[in-house]
Amino acid sequence: MKNFIYTLFGLIILTACETAPCECEVPSNGGNGIVEIKMGSQNGLVVFDAIDKAWAALDYEAVKSYIADDAEMRFADGKFAVGGEEFVSMIQQEVEEWGEAEYVWTTDYKFSLATTSDNDDSTNVDEGDWVNAQFTQELESPVDGNIRNVYYEFYHIVDGKVVSWSQFKRGEKE
DSSP states (O other), rough: OOHHHHHHHHHHHHHOOOOOOOOOOOOOOOOOOSSSEEEHHEEEEEEHHHHHHHHHHHHHHHHHEEEEEEEEEETTTTOEEEEHHHHHHHHHHHHHOTTTTTTEEEEEEEEEEEOOOOOOOOOTTTTTTEEEEEEEEEEEEETTTEEEEEEOOOOOOOOTEEEEEEEEEEEOOO
């Protein structure tokens, strides 16, 4: 009888601890009245990390492989490129102007966001992930002294490819 009570008690504990899978709605943390903003997936961050690594290594072919053919790429200085070929060409120009030794940065943070459906098949705003990242670059200038540039970049990544990218820069003298 004692074993029966222990067994019954054990079964009650085991079945009481089992939880049903959550059918919860993904929480929103913003929006614009048409779409809601939510946390994105790890997939966008994986693509971002691959691009960042290839870009830092000046592996231009790898960078191009992550850019959609019709991707719109906007640099902080106003330059605009369409597709991987033009994008990499502009990166190569920057490297030539700065010199490889100066063309380095530290990735300060990155995070992935996504949007809910905008119910408009003519846009892709609700597809993939929006990765936001910040980079810091420290430079020594014989004229200006130490300069610290902070870059903010926004990558729209759909199916493993960047479909749009924007960069903004804030420069500071130290």
